[in-house]
Amino acid sequence: MRLYTEEALAQHQPISLTSPQIHxxxxxxxxxxxxxxxxxxxxxxxxxxxxDTLSKGSSTLIPQEKRRDQLPEPGPWLLxxxxxxxxxxxxxxxxxxxxxxxxxxxxxxxxxSERINLDRLTANVIEAAEQCERLTVPEIRAPEKxxxxxxxxxxxxxxxxxxxxGAAQGIDETLRTAPADGEWxxxxxxxxxxAPSELDLLRRLPFAxxxxxxxxxxxxxxxxxxxxxxxxxxxxxxxxxxx
Numbered sequence: 259m260r261l262y263t264e265e266a267l268a269q270h271q272p273i274s275l276t277s278p279q280i281h282x283x284x285x286x287x288x289x290x291x292x293x294x295x296x297x298x299x300x301x302x303x304x305x306x307x308x309x310d311t312l313s314k315g316s317s318t319l320i321p322q323e324k325r326r327d328q329l330p331e332p333g334p335w336l337l338x339x340x341x342x343x344x345x346x347x348x349x350x351x352x353x354x355x356x357x358x359x360x361x362x363x364x365x366x367x368x369x370x371s372e373r374i375n376l377d378r379l380t381a382n383v384i385e386a387a388e389q390c391e392r393l394t395v396p397e398i399r400a401p402e403k404x405x406x407x408x409x410x411x412x413x414x415x416x417x418x419x420x421x422x423x424g425a426a427q428g429i430d431e432t433l434r435t436a437p438a439d440g441e442w443x444x445x446x447x448x449x450x451x452x453a454p455s456e457l458d459l460l461r462r463l464p465f466a467x468x469x470x471x472x473x474x475x476x477x478x479x480x481x482x483x484x485x486x487x488x489x490x491x492x493x494x495x496x497x498x499x500x501x
Contacts, residue, residue, distance in 0.1 A: 260296040260388045267302040275317040300394040303328040331394045333357035339369045339448035341478050349479040354386035356486040363401035368450035374401050415441045417466040420481050422451045429469040433492040446482045
């Protein structure tokens, strides 16, 4: 049993539970006072805690011991055009497991679905972070138009643009010849692909690299996970885990 909390974590300092957390512990896990739960908040590491009280009205956990110190998790931002609900849920959950540090919905010329339920997105992100034992919860940004995002882009963050058509270098070659320093982001287009004018704009940006994900056309959610996997294997903590 592992839960995310926004409260500060310190030994013997009570933590209050939200209604969904109470429901999860009481009705799903059949837990009770004295049982052990793991807590994290993205700042204070990971703690074991004991259930002190567990009732519908008021429930608390008491942190006992720190299990892991807080460590940096410097994954890339993932920028994606909104897609249908079920594929979007899948994309978000797996992006968290693959180490994305931030999630940014992007409106492009060919975006088919412009509805984003940020509450549902947040719940999916937290649940995935709890499940995969990462110490942070990715930042969720409000949806914006692509042009507005690019206009305010931080110059020191590299942008990988996954392009379906046109001249683009293989993602593996791009990552292996990329600078070792700096931060990263990955941009995935909509189900209909980027508009030619958008690709022309992206090609002119000094911080952007257009990359290919191979000879087959991938669904948006597949492309996002493929690109994150490649980044982790070449530049991310999958590489570090081998050393």
